[in-house]
Amino acid sequence: MTLIHIGKRLPSFTDHLTDLLVLFKFRPDVTSAHKDQFQTELKKLKHLSCVKDHRLIVGGPSVTTPIERSQGFHFALLSYHEDRQALEEYQASKEHHE
Template identity: 45%
Template sequence: MTSPHSKLHISRSLNRFQTQITIFLPRVAVSKMTVVHIVLIKFRPGVAQEHKDTVIQELNKMKEMDCVKHHRLVVGTSITVPVERSKGFEIALVSFHENAIELDKYRNSEEHLRITTTHIYPHQEESIRFDFEVAPEEEHLWTFLPIPAEN
């Protein structure tokens, strides 16, 4: 008899502690739509600009992960005018993933865990995460021009 569920094994290392979790997921068809992952970060008052710059550098390293579709991950600081319109959120991240499973790989990776637990969570006042799927016929709208070759 086959189970209607799939097993997902997650293993995380944080410092010297090892945690292993087995999650049973219902077997469902994986969507073929690209998942767009957006995060906004608001820091606590008094967090140094040097630390915010480090967060940006660390987040940018995640674009090299295989679970980031075509390494499409961008990080930037708010240029909203007036500044009050951004509600205090200072950094945004947008990444693209082949599907929800690839997004979960990204979110559960050691690199993501290291960056969030070391550089973000201890210093954030608030964050917003928003994920959505892009239909294949609209994916061309997310295509950017190629980078010009250097002379």
């Protein structure tokens, strides 16, 4: 499976909270079942202690009209972390890399 992963730290309105937005795009040959399983696995990451208040949201597919505005992305993940250190812990976790 080829997956395009784009991660972006969102501007924070406080000095303490760090947000991360990740967009996912799959090759055309990836099945719907595989995408569904991938989304299910992403949602499990909210249980990591470094995710603030278990605030990790996974959404998709895009309902943007016209669909071209979504630029082909299939899923988005938005996660919240107490600070930069918690974000780094999240990104380094074994679960994040599985």
